[in-house]
Amino acid sequence: MSEERSTVATETGERAAAERMQNRPAPAGPGPGRFMAGSMPPEKALDFRGSLGRLLRLLKPQRAALLGVLVFGAASVALTVIGPKVLAEATDLIFAGVLGRSLPSGTPKDAIVDGLRARGDTTLADILGRVDLIPGQGVDFSSVGRVLAIVLALYVIGSFLGLVQARLTTSLVQQAVFRLRQDIEEKFARLPLRYFDRQPRGEVLSRVTNDIDNLAQSLQQTLSQIVTSLFTVIGVLVMMLLISPLLALIALLTVPVSVFVAAKIGKRAQPQFIRQWATTGKLNAHIEEMYTGHSLVRIFGRRAESEQVFAEQNETLYGASFRAQFISGTIQPAMMFLGNLNYALVAVIGALRVASGSLSLGDVQAFIQYSRQFSQPVTQIASMANLLQSGVASAERVFALLDADEQEPEPAHPAHPEVVRGRVEFEHVSFRYLPGTPLIEDLSLTVEPGQTVAIVGPTGAGKTTLVNLLMRFYEIDGGRITLDGADIGEMDREELRDKTGMVLQDAWLFGGTIAENIAYGADEATREEIVEAAKATYVDRFVRMLPEGYDTVLDDEGDTVSAGEKQLITVARAFLAKPAILILDEATSSVDTRTEVLIQRAMNSLRAGRTSFVIAHRLSTIRDADVILVMEDGHIVEQGDHETLLNSGGAYSRLYAAQFAEAMAETD
Template identity: 65%
Template sequence: MSAPAKQDRDTVEAARGMAAERRGGPPWGGMGQPAEKASDFWPSLRRLAARLAPERLGVVAVLVLGVVSVTLNVIGPYLLGVATDVIFAGVVGRGLPAGLSAEQAEQAARAAGDDTIANLIVAQDVVPGAGIDFPALSIVLLGVIALYLAASVFGYGQGYLLNGIAARTVFVLRRDVEDKINRLPLRYFDTRQRGEVLSRVTNDIDNVQTSLQQTLSQLLTSLLTILGVLVMMFVVSPLLTLIALVTIPLTLWLTKAITSRSQPQFVAQWRHTGRLNGLIEESFTGHELVRVFGRRAQTEREFAERNAELFGASFRAQFISGIIMPTMMFVGNLNYVVVAVIGGLRVASGSLSLGDVQAFIQYSRQFTQPLTQAASMANVLQSGVASAERVFELLDAEEQTPDPAVPARRTQRRGRVEFEHVAFRYLPDTPLIEDLSLVAEPGQTVAIVGPTGAGKTTLVNLILRFYELDGGRITLDGVDIAAMERADLRSGIGMVLQDTWLFGGTIRDNIAYGNPDATPEQLLAAAEATYVDRFVRSLPEGYDTVIDEEGSNVSAGEKQLITIARAFLADPSLLILDEATSSVDTRTEVLVQRAMAALRSDRTSFVIAHRLSTIRDADLILVMEAGAIVEQGTHEELLAARGAYCRLYNAQFAAAATGN
């Protein structure tokens, strides 16, 4: 029920300018493209970040754990520098004569013209004649190990919380998308491929979750590490820190330049992914038609073209964004060389200890590493934001009109339907139904006939409020359906479509879908009334036979009977049959017609029929042309009038006679 039935679809698509593409070919021949939205990175990123607001307490806990973990990690290199100084002082002191003070050793080195050694003796606190102080070294190394262990524990806790935050955020996003889909009007789905919509609901949301899980932890840790390392670098050597920071503007400029070129490619990548999924979904659904009409080569060609488009966009997106990491590594290596050279000169002059230079080199690597990590996460983040943008487009789509705040309810369920000067059109400039009035009394069977595109299925879709009226009103048992809740309205209506649909599950499950609260006895009675029981008992598993979503392991007629049984079990006050017996054989049709006659007792029934022989006994026959009722009456009255119905009737049976 997610689109107009076949006889109205031509009218709708002609108004949209698509019918010419689809006629004469398989159903995927004229697929439209989703509207392309320009890349809008920062607003989409802010909107995605705003969805983390319900997790603010968890985010605060993550920040605290991250600060503690990073703080412990950045202290580690400083302590390792202290350990290096202990070792170096011991090595230098062991080579000096014992009994001298540090000042005497320094003066002796300067007197010998070795100022470098003299500077090292002062900078390293060397004790002449003493070796390595292993107790002090052990304390420092054990402290480093303890720091790193504690940092790992806090880091694991941070990662655990972050993954939970990302998973719950996407859980809510997926729930919101599902709720949104249920609020979207059929117009939305009429203008989009199912595969493209499914791609947004599945692929794009999964990509958002993957991006959040990968980037939240990495980016947060990287930013905190940059801040912590920067503080420690200033503590060790402000001069070397300023030299190292010279590369930051260059890093930011390069990152911005690259990401500005890669973001549109990620948007194109996921747009082409949706189009390719749409083609695959339709090709698999209609694989029999592909073979029957010999369109395998055309389908493969279309697949190759769209796959090539996706490949091109994906390659460009990944290649451009992939340049970021090697570029950052190059800048980081330049920074490392400069720091190493200047740091060595500072050690030789005695301005810094060897341990300080070692710690600073570690910090400089730690400083460039999170920058590189953040840059490498840019492509993941851009891909996730591009997917989020597509999901937000769906969430921002115009919804169907909400149900009334104080809905009207029927005091009785008799099934009286009245159209009062109803007007409707799919597009503002393309009229379909204008000033239509009719009354269907309780218990009447109203048959609707007419050529393709006359508005027959549209008529019943308006009763179900799948579309809103442009004028007039429809009442059900005297209550305007626009004043009712949709769920309340549809709960009393049973519908059997021309295009049958079975869900994955057992035959029992598919019948029970009409009334989940039905007892086994009621389900069996519905199956017997619609002659489903007759063929089910011949199956090895009976009612527990599992059928797939397409119902490929049951015949077309058996599928039709199951959908009719589903409507029977619902026990509606209003029954709508859209060419419901089109897929059953003649003998079964007679049996089903008898069952329907019993079902229609005290119920209003709208029957859309192409085979006029099936509606001879209808209480009222409506003949529609171009959205208007041109004739109405019983079968005999309309034949006697020798008008449009008579022409349809004679043409149908004349064709049948000619065919025989």
């Protein structure tokens, strides 16, 4: 995949030329020249239900863990919900003890109640009639202590089961996200090069980092909370109906209002979360681009303009984030207001029911607790809406990446060359980047094993496209390409690319030692083989002068060594891979003359006995090529060796003369 990414910059001119023919701008590719673009990507309506359903299907492989979450959650909630009802018994015991102590001892309770009714004190008579008391006897603290111990045990066990549920939820979510990251990594291997051509790197990185992290956090918090809240609502509702259907009906009156308010607020927050995460991706793309090209930004005096673009996009992100968080944040205060209103109604009517003797004081106390427990999960479910909206918005961006068009699948029975000698044949090949805009038409070419083929021509002529077709970074539209008689379209891509080595204009090194970078192209290369490849490509000359030698650690930009030394390391990497076909794409265009000589010598060693394709603008570097192809507008207009083409007075002769005149002008 690193090879695919490395070819993007080299072919930008060809794609741009093709798209200019259709009078439309080239897509944004990598490089510092794109930071002028600051427009917002078009917003799409969030398919909330579809994306949420697909998100939940990620949990399907962990059915057992999901069942455990539900079981332990239900058990934890059940024990917690029973607690207030049991605690109500302690309240009734204390209330009965306080009332009983104030009554005359030895007098039956029924006689006291009848006497109160006879005097017209029916309210107190109803209260005493409801309470299970013994006149003259105070609070039974042993019974109260027993009830409190039971309540404590219920809450401790319920909390323990809640911890088990939380652990299962964490494992469930993290495994789902783990698989999602794996799916994305595998998806990258199946995406065609054209996808990366048209996606800013910062945007892709934002989807696989920020969006997945936000998705994981949202799923972690909402899954556990919603499961617990739903079970709590059901359990509390059952207990309230058992205590008092009238008070339960009053408590339920606020539910439709709460759902309506949450739905209205959530609907307004949806587009803001979409805008927030889309802007985050665009801002990341700008930052990544400016950091990568910070030298050019400073050289061309574009720092102020870059800062202005950053400020505009940051302001847009601030506005979208503020609106998303503020709008969704109003859900909880609204729910709290409705919950407090419900609490007041239950308290007043519950007191009247106690006064009428319809309910005990403990039942009312338990019901008030239940009403708070009922409104709290409803409020939590509503407040989870903002997290859920944000998580689903991120999930939709990740799913869009996973749903991107893939390259053609590998054949079920791939073709294999019987003997790999390096004979390459293009047979009436046609290709276009854009429908209706031909770039290469009816191109035929035969390259014999061991030949060096140089490809020259103006920018956009199709030079890099030609070798990209050979590597199957793009699929041809017509004709076929064969390697030693086997159609590469029927070969396994990995096998085809394993037989091919590339040295590109932009030397790509990863963070690691010089030895590791050289060995990148060969599996299980020994130290002796690495040193041998380095000596053959003149890398050993400067590596031995470094304090750590081959163990010198390079950063991911390769700033520890010069541009020419980086290029020599990439040549050594290709040399160690021992490919049958070698592709050199402007490998010396960005180095000085002395370094160019070293690289040319290294590449001569590398090309020995191999079929080589050399793309070059400096015609002086390809004089010794066996065949020189001159391309214009996707066609081979001339081919032959250097002397033949130079004497023909055609396109190659004009290119050579133009470069010679340019060199003379620079000398003058």
